[in-house]
Structures are given as C-alpha cells and as structure tokens.
Amino acid sequence: MEHDLDCLTIAELEKLATQRMDRQTRDYYNEGADSGTTVRENESAYQKYRLRPRVLRNVSKVDSSVNVFGTRCSVPFGVAPAAMQKLAHEEGELATAHACQEKGVVMGLSSFSTTALEDVRAASGNTPNVLQLYLFEDREQSRKLIERAKKVGYSAVVLTVDTPLLGRRNLEIRNQFRLPGHLRAANFDLDNDGRGSRSSRSERSDTAFSKDHSAAAKSTAANYREGRRVLPTGPVTFHTHGPNPTLEWDECIPWLKAQASPMQVWVKGIMTAEDAALAVGHHVDGIIVSNHGGRQLDGTLATLDALPEIVAAVNHRIPVHIDGGIRHGTDIFKALALGADFCWIGRPMLWGLAYKGQAGVELCLRLLTDEFQLCMGLAGVARVADIGPQFLYRVKASEFLSRL
Numbered sequence: 001m002e003h004d005l006d007c008l009t010i011a012e013l014e015k016l017a018t019q020r021m022d023r024q025t026r027d028y029y030n031e032g033a034d035s036g037t038t039v040r041e042n043e044s045a046y047q048k049y050r051l052r053p054r055v056l057r058n059v060s061k062v063d064s065s066v067n068v069f070g071t072r073c074s075v076p077f078g079v080a081p082a083a084m085q086k087l088a089h090e091e092g093e094l095a096t097a098h099a100c101q102e103k104g105v106v107m108g109l110s111s112f113s114t115t116a117l118e119d120v121r122a123a124s125g126n127t128p129n130v131l132q133l134y135l136f137e138d139r140e141q142s143r144k145l146i147e148r149a150k151k152v153g154y155s156a157v158v159l160t161v162d163t164p165l166l167g168r169r170n171l172e173i174r175n176q177f178r179l180p181g182h183l184r185a186a187n188f189d190l191d192n193d194g195r196g197s198r199s200s201r202s203e204r205s206d207t208a209f210s211k212d213h214s215a216a217a218k219s220t221a222a223n224y225r226e227g228r229r230v231l232p233t234g235p236v237t238f239h240t241h242g243p244n245p246t247l248e249w250d251e252c253i254p255w256l257k258a259q260a261s262p263m264q265v266w267v268k269g270i271m272t273a274e275d276a277a278l279a280v281g282h283h284v285d286g287i288i289v290s291n292h293g294g295r296q297l298d299g300t301l302a303t304l305d306a307l308p309e310i311v312a313a314v315n316h317r318i319p320v321h322i323d324g325g326i327r328h329g330t331d332i333f334k335a336l337a338l339g340a341d342f343c344w345i346g347r348p349m350l351w352g353l354a355y356k357g358q359a360g361v362e363l364c365l366r367l368l369t370d371e372f373q374l375c376m377g378l379a380g381v382a383r384v385a386d387i388g389p390q391f392l393y394r395v396k397a398s399e400f401l402s403r404l
Ligand SMILES: Cc1cc2nc3c(=O)[nH]c(=O)nc-3n(C[C@H](O)[C@H](O)[C@H](O)COP(=O)(O)O)c2cc1C
Pocket: 028, 029, 030, 042, 080, 081, 082, 083, 110, 111, 112, 132, 160, 268, 290, 291, 292, 293, 294, 295, 323, 324, 325, 326, 344, 345, 346, 347, 348
C-alpha cells in the first residue's frame, strides 16, 4: 500500500492541516469552549487504558465490519457532522462525501453545511448518510429540512441536544468569526423555500455572519434576564438559530419521530445514564455519547469516561455510539471495548479536508482503518463483536497523570 510519507499519523495530519488553514478557520475548528479542559480530556481519557493482547488466536482474517443504519460498513466508525466545511477546502462537504463513498464510510452532514443536503446525498452513492439536526424555534424550517432529507434518502436524522445555548468559544469571539462572502449556510435561504434562489446567497450569508455573533449573544442574555423568549428573525445562521433553549423530551422527540418516519431518529449529546434512560424511554433509535467535541459545556466528563454508565443504563436496548477525542485506531478499539457500538470522528476528518480535500479525508479514514485493523490483529481479535473489556487494563491515576 502506498503511504503519504509526510503524514503517517493523525497527529501529523493535524500539524499539516494547521499550517494550511487561515487563523479564523483553524481557531473555529480546533478550539474548545472556555479553557478547553474538555477538549483536552476527551483525548487524554484514552490514555487511561492500556491494551491486554491475547496471542495464538489465528488472526489471519481480521474483519472490522459492523452493521449500522441498516448497512454493513467496513469499519466501526463514521465521519461526525461538522459545520461549514468549505472553510477547510473549496469542495467542502462534497469532498468529504466522495471520500466517504470511496471508503464505504457513513457520513454525518451538519444542518449548517456549506453544501446543500441533496448534493451531498447524490455524491454518497450507496453509502448511508445521516443528517444532523438542530430543532429550530421556528419549527417549520426544521420540518422542511426533514422532508428534504427524507425525499433524497437519508437513513437517519440525528438531533443534537447539547446546544440549548451556544458554548463560549473565546477565539471565535475574538476573531469575530464570519463566514466569507462567497460561502453560505446552503440548506437555508432568505426566502425559506428550501433550495431557494441562488441570486441572493453570497451577499446574505456574508451579512448574516458578520453581525450575528455578538447580536445573538446579547439578545440571548437579555432574554434570559428578562425571562422572555423572542423567536430569532432574519436569515438562518448557526449563531442565531442553532441553539434552542426551549426543547424538552416530551414535546420534541415525539414531534421529531412523527416528522422523520421512516428515517431513524437518533439523539447526539448524551452524557449521563439518566438521559440515556430517557432516550430509550422515548423510543429513539440510538444515541451518541458526545460533548460536542468539548465545544459546548467545558468541564464535563470526557466522553470515554461517561460511556460505561450510559452503556449500563441502556443495557443493549438501543445502539450506543460515541465521539470526541478519537485520534488513533486503538482509541476506537478502546471505545468499543467499553461498550460503544460505533465511533464518530470529528476534527481529524476536518484536518484531512484542509490538508488535501477528498484525498486528505481518504487519508484520514485510511490511517484510522489501518490502525484499528492492526490493533485488532495484534490484540488477537478477528471480529468486532469479540472486542470487550477483557482487552483493557485501566492504569492507576498516578501512572496516567505522569504520562500526560
Ligand atoms: C468545527 C466543528 C463544527 C462542528 N459542527 C457541528 C454541527 O454542526 N453539529 C453537530 O451536532 N456537531 C458539530 N460538531 C461536533 C462534532 O459532530 C463532534 O461531536 C465532535 O467534533 C467530536 O469530537 P472530535 O472533534 O474530538 O472528534 C462540530 C465540531 C467541530 C470541530
């Protein structure tokens, strides 16, 4: 197999991508909320575990495939939804979709993509896609988006539930983050007609992002102080429309299930056994253990540390996926050993995109695949279903901390 000699690890991919991104994009992609404790701990939590390999177990055929969203996929991981991928590369989400299609990897598309969801679906061929949703206070906007996803064959909608408010991202604020004028939140348009008129797009997104960040932050704070809610008006941007503090289990999940059927409904952003039990009780099709890559509430548990209590609470009734801090194939192995059924990869995929577009995303997927399959073989496991906690050793806190 041909290697990219400049880039043999995700750590190298991060460095190479970081050199290529402009400051605004690099900061937006890489930073976590507040002091960045959670974004760092998501990664370092994987170092709390060492592997316990078994030997002489015939690993001449290692099968890393799993069933997910009704399809057999060659690896137990997918690409997490991440907003505005044209910031990383001019082909944006299309490059990601082509790479995922090439490798047979599930792609999650953010509602706030810079490519329309129909175009991403068309680029994905037979490989399943899922659409990440923010349920807007203007529910009609969400309903239209769900209809469009259904029409073109998305397998599932994934409701992100960790954004009642937008986390505080200091670099984003300091840089006065704005989407460049030639890019737009492609799933929404001023005239709210779904695909909209192409004429006003670039002008609209530029204006929207330039003034919304501080205005949205101010009005949210004021509304809270005064105990009132005001529906966001104007164009849909992630600062104004993404966060929605009004959502509640009993209202939004039944509504979403009714709208989305026959697509599956998943919930992304579960961090406790209590909420996992509620998700099961509300008959969602699966959950993703996630703290939004440390971009929302800083100071939460690392997702890997939250996983065991959630796996126990769910008790095999629905699939449990995880994301956050996965930077090596052995991390995927560890998450599965602790009971996750599937992993999602966020920033490493964006680094691949920034490095070389489609080829860079393919490189990222290949590195993780190779590392994961090698880990299976060297640990003495031929099938994903056989990965379990017996393959892990948890190091003592003193040993773990001294290695960080
Ligand atoms: C730049 C960026 C944008 C993101 N945008 C979204 C989004 O639009 N919707 C969403 O649910 N999660 C979003 N996420 C969170 C990811 O889906 C995922 O939870 C997180 O990146 C996983 O952590 P990792 O980056 O450490 O792999 C975003 C993450 C990043 C880094």
